[in-house]
Amino acid sequence: MATTESSVIFDSAIKVDWTRDVFDRLIVAQAMADKAELITKDGNILKHYNKAVW
Structure with a gap:
């Protein structure tokens, strides 16, 4: 579960x-x-976010 504030x-x-x-x-x-x-599996996210995996 995410604990980061939504404003962040x-x-x-x-x-x-x-x-x-x-x-x-x-x-x-x-x-x-x-x-x-x-x-x-989004190619654009895989290209730009270095912690994205598929």
Whole structure:
């Protein structure tokens, strides 16, 4: 379960500028805030988020 405050996630999501997809921004921002790996098959996320795996 995520424990990071939503304001931190939103601030981080605004800085994700390699996608216009709001949900991708929020998903990646959450993973970044938690310093977590992100399991995805989304090629754009895999290309830009170094902790993304498939």
